[in-house]
Amino acid sequence: xxxxxxxxxxxxxAVLGHVDHGKTSLLDKVRGSAVSEGEAGAITQHIGATAxxxxxxxxxxxxxxxxxxxxxxxxxxxDTPGHHSFSTLRARxxxxxxxxxxxxxxxxxxxxxxxxxxxxxxxxxxPFVVAANKIDTTPGWNPQADAPVQQTYESQxxxxxxxxxxxxxxxxxxxxxxGFSADLYWRVQNFQGNIGVVPVSAMTGExxxxxxxxxxxxxxxxxxxxxxxxxxxxxxxxxxEVKDEKGFGATLDVVLYDGTIEEGDRIxxxxxxxxxxxxxxxxLRPKALSEIRTEAEFERLDSVQAAxxxxxxxxxxxxxxxxxxxxxxxxxxxxxxxxxxxxxxxEIEVDTADEGVVVKADTLGSLEAMANALREAxxxxxxxxxxxxxxxxxxxxxxxxxxEHRVILGFNVDVLPDAxxxxxxxxxxxxxxxxxxxxVEDYEQxxxxxxx
Ligand code: GTP
Ligand code: MG
Numbered sequence: 001x002x003x004x005x006x007x008x009x010x011x012x013x014a015v016l017g018h019v020d021h022g023k024t025s026l027l028d029k030v031r032g033s034a035v036s037e038g039e040a041g042a043i044t045q046h047i048g049a050t051a052x053x054x055x056x057x058x059x060x061x062x063x064x065x066x067x068x069x070x071x072x073x074x075x076x077x078x079d080t081p082g083h084h085s086f087s088t089l090r091a092r093x094x095x096x097x098x099x100x101x102x103x104x105x106x107x108x109x110x111x112x113x114x115x116x117x118x119x120x121x122x123x124x125x126x127p128f129v130v131a132a133n134k135i136d137t138t139p140g141w142n143p144q145a146d147a148p149v150q151q152t153y154e155s156q157x158x159x160x161x162x163x164x165x166x167x168x169x170x171x172x173x174x175x176x177x178x179g180f181s182a183d184l185y186w187r188v189q190n191f192q193g194n195i196g197v198v199p200v201s202a203m204t205g206e207x208x209x210x211x212x213x214x215x216x217x218x219x220x221x222x223x224x225x226x227x228x229x230x231x232x233x234x235x236x237x238x239x240x241e242v243k244d245e246k247g248f249g250a251t252l253d254v255v256l257y258d259g260t261i262e263e264g265d266r267i268x269x270x271x272x273x274x275x276x277x278x279x280x281x282x283x284l285r286p287k288a289l290s291e292i293r294t295e296a297e298f299e300r301l302d303s304v305q306a307a308x309x310x311x312x313x314x315x316x317x318x319x320x321x322x323x324x325x326x327x328x329x330x331x332x333x334x335x336x337x338x339x340x341x342x343x344x345x346x347e348i349e350v351d352t353a354d355e356g357v358v359v360k361a362d363t364l365g366s367l368e369a370m371a372n373a374l375r376e377a378x379x380x381x382x383x384x385x386x387x388x389x390x391x392x393x394x395x396x397x398x399x400x401x402x403x404e405h406r407v408i409l410g411f412n413v414d415v416l417p418d419a420x421x422x423x424x425x426x427x428x429x430x431x432x433x434x435x436x437x438x439x440v441e442d443y444e445q446x447x448x449x450x451x452x
Contacts, residue, residue: 008227010030010051010076010307012257014089014097014126018111021103022133027079028210033146033205045286047253048240049309050077056355057212064213066149070220072227075212076307078240078255080302089238089255089365095124096158096238096255098223100217106132106167106199110174112435118178120369127222129185129214132171134153136201138164139256146205149198150186155400162197172197185214192222199359231305231352234328235261237268239241242320248282250317255309261328262303268341270364272386275341276316277334284311321386323348323364356380357405357443358397360389364414366436370411373436377444380405389430394422404447407431409439 015023027050031043042056053074058067061284078089089096100121105113107356121128136143140160155160175182175195176207185196196214200207210337219227236258245251252269254261261267263283269276312326325344329337336359350371359374360379361367367386374381383396383403389410400406409424410432415423417449423430429446433439 007231008072009229009231009258009305010073011098011227012096012221012255012307013075013077013215013219014095014100015077015103016080016100016117017103018105018108018113018117020115021105021108021111021309022131022202023103024079024081026101026103026131026133026200026208026211027077029202029205029208030060031076033208046076046309047285047311048078049074049255049450050079051308052077052212054216057143059413060146061213061216062148064209065167065216070216070448072216072223075215075219076309078309087130089240091365094125096122096257097126098226099218100126100128100398101131101211102128103131103133103216104171104302105134105136106164107134107173109167109170112438114434114438115178118175118180122125122179125373127191129191129192129198129211129218130171130175130182131192131207131211132197132199133169133202135164135199135206136204143201143204144206144210148209149200149207150210152206153199154191167446168197185210188451191218222285229258229306233259234330234332235259235265235304235306235326236328237261237326238308239324239326241322242317243311245284245311245313248284248313249315250320252312252317252320253285253309254312256304256326258306259328260303260305261310261312261326262330263301266329266334267312268327268329268337269317269320270326270341270345271319272321273319275338275345276320277338280312280314282313305435308398321364322362323368323386324368350381350384351375352383353380354382355401356382357400358382358409359384360393360408360410360413361386366411369411369436370439373440374409377440379443388413389419389432391422393414394419394426394428397428398426400436404450407443407446409443410441411436 042053044051058065078284127408138160172182180195182195185198188194188196198211237254237256239252241253265280283304287299325341327337348368361370397408405428412434431442
């Protein structure tokens with residue numbers, strides 16, 4: 001293939017959808033199919049991500065993808081666990097992901113987290129395709145391993161095809177209710193204004209060639225200018241998670257979307273109180289499965305280039321925030337980089353009022369999404385922060401004048417034991433949920449009941 005990996009970075013593809021609809025299975029299938037295509041070494045497992053090079057995409061997609069038609073290096077897939085809001089995947093000015101796959105179980109159809117993901121895709125203007133997954137569960141289905149979807153579709157009985165069609169049109173209808181014009185992907189001419197639905201099975205591999213082809217085509221067509229980055233420049237990324245790791249203390253799981261990060265680099269990371277300035281001690285990536293048994297889980301790298309998922313070990317990361325920016329200082333003035341991180345963080349600052357509810361969320365992105373949802377519902381916010389529910393939050397909530405504001409809305413957070421005791425004593429009400437709309441709805445219902 002005529003690739004020039006020196007100048008174009010890999011597009012970042014977020015895989016999202018409701019719990020159990022098959023996000024992880026789809027990625028497992030892509031990896032598994034690559035192994036059977038003899039491309040085993042080609043796919044690399046990153047922290048929270050899977051990199052599939054163009055040659056592998058092309059050999060898996062068969063006639064659907066001609067590598068020569070493309071000059072992007074491949075695709076970097078980010079798996080988002082169902083309990084973790086896709087909103088974590090934020091970057092300066094919008095979404096971290098360049099494109100997305102919204103996975104929907106064909107039998108289950110749209111579920112709360114499907115709606116939530118769709119809402120964020122709409123808000124951030126992220127192009128996406130819908131993978132209508134688990135087509136193999138259609139009654140009477142006759143599976144054809146790894147076949148392109150039209151081929152397998154044509155070899156089904158009329159009855160099976162009708163059953164599948166019913167489910168697919170249900171999904172297309174729900175997309176249209178949400179304001180998206182959608183159709184089966186092979187009928188979509190213009191992917192900019194229309195959402196393509198790709199029927200797939202993560203179990204049998206049917207439709208996987210199509211999904212890869214559509215994603216590659218979408219990236220190539222609409223993303224190319226955004227992929228032109230300075231791959232040698234100082235790295236920019238987003239923190240996906242802050243995790244304690246044996247022997248390293250607090251570490252960052254980072255998706256790097258620009259430049260490079262090297263061991264020893266000085267970096268600036270968004271922290272709970274203020275930006276953290278520290279130095280990269282180690283860059284870690286999971287080892288290939290076969291190597292894990294004998295040694296440590298991770299392999300150390302000297303340097304990592306965008307786009308990648310990587311674990312960053314460095315001192316003083318305890319207060320780093322999921323969803324926050326990470327910037328490499330290399331060759332820049334430290335003050336300028338700190339200012340850039342502060343500015344990026346200030347984009348997310350939530351409008352607060354003198355009277356309102358207390359909001360706690362697991363990541364900056366989810367805090368932002370919560371604030372948006374509350375603004376739309378005209379629910380005022382007294383204070384909004386990333387982190388678990390602590391006694392201090394209860395104290396703040398208890399100062400509200402109106403009883404309906406003596407409330408903490410927690411998104412995907414834990415409640416510290418001391419805080420739990422305080423909640424009982426202070427007559428503060430706690431709502432904790434992992435679906436934003438549910439949280440808003442629960443609260444609205446509570447307010448309504450109080451007013452009766
Ligand atoms: P979370 O990460 O928990 O949000 O779930 P997920 O979306 O990653 O779903 P996962 O891949 O873990 O799949 C959930 C279940 O559905 C598993 O039991 C899978 O085996 C099953 N499953 C996924 N895809 C398919 C499919 O195409 N066909 C069938 N029959 N089962 C599937
Ligand atoms: Mg999963």
